[in-house]
Amino acid sequence: SAVISQKPSRDICQRGTSLTIQCQVDSQVTMMFWYRQQPGQSLTLIATANQGSEATYESGFVIDKFPISRPNLTFSTLTVSNMSPEDSSIYLCSTATNEKLFFGSGTQLSVL
Amino acid sequence: GIQVEQSPPDLILQEGANSTLRCNFSDSVNNLQWFHQNPWGQLINLFYIPSGTKQNGRLSATTVATERYSLLYISSSQTTDSGVYFCAVSQGGTASKLTFGTGTRLQVTL
Numbered sequence: 001s002a003v004i005s006q007k008p009s010r011d012i013c014q015r016g017t018s019l020t021i022q023c024q025v026d027s028q029v030t031m032m033f034w035y036r037q038q039p040g041q042s043l044t045l046i047a048t049a050n051q052g053s054e055a056t057y058e059s060g061f062v063i064d065k066f067p068i069s070r071p072n073l074t075f076s077t078l079t080v081s082n083m084s085p086e087d088s089s090i091y092l093c094s095t096a097t098n099e100k101l102f103f104g105s106g107t108q109l110s111v112l
Numbered sequence: 113g114i115q116v117e118q119s120p121p122d123l124i125l126q127e128g129a130n131s132t133l134r135c136n137f138s139d140s141v142n143n144l145q146w147f148h149q150n151p152w153g154q155l156i157n158l159f160y161i162p163s164g165t166k167q168n169g170r171l172s173a174t175t176v177a178t179e180r181y182s183l184l185y186i187s188s189s190q191t192t193d194s195g196v197y198f199c200a201v202s203q204g205g206t207a208s209k210l211t212f213g214t215g216t217r218l219q220v221t222l
Binding site for chain 2: 001031033042043044045048058090092096098099100101102103105106108
């Protein structure tokens with residue numbers, strides 16, 4: 001299984017600002033995934049990040065709001081832009097090994 | 113898109129009790145996984161089980177793909193089993209585009 005380090009673990013931000021979340025994997029992986037978990041809810045896929053190409057966004061998520069970088073096969077970032085209180089959630093990065101999904105420890109974001 | 117419903121939504125058990133969690137999905141799937149989210153938010157992959165039965169210690173899972181459901185069994189529950197259990201499915205066979213279920217929140221008391 002992959003070991004995924006994610007930071008920051010939590011942050012409190014002012015509305016209108018942006019936060020960049022970093023995710024480091026201990027091995028090279030083809031795809032990395034970013035999920036959002038709103039308070040008390042299940043997980044929703046934001047986008048899939050492939051190295052060397054644009055991220056693929058799911059319905060309801062746009063690149064201007066959630067720009068993603070994937071500079072190499074072990075690293076990805078997700079930026080939450082122009083934040084509002086509705087963006088308060090846990091953001092999780094993940095990757096797959098042998099069809100099993102593994103997650104980082106998550107970023108708890110609170111927007112005031 | 114595919115719908116994934118889990119039951120029960122909430123469950124309280126005394127330590128040592130057994131439980132069965134259910135995951136129903138609305139269409140055929142080629143990938144099904146069970147996860148445990150502990151009280152600190154960490155998600156742990158329990159099983160990759162698109163069909164058949166698997167066991168890992170006190171946990172076991174069975175997926176009946178033709179009837180579109182999966183079951184997670186927890187035996188001799190411990191307080192460390194507390195948290196939220198999610199099933200997740202996809203139709204593509206890979207871990208891409210997994211749709212997560214509504215979750216079952218389990219509390220194990222002494």
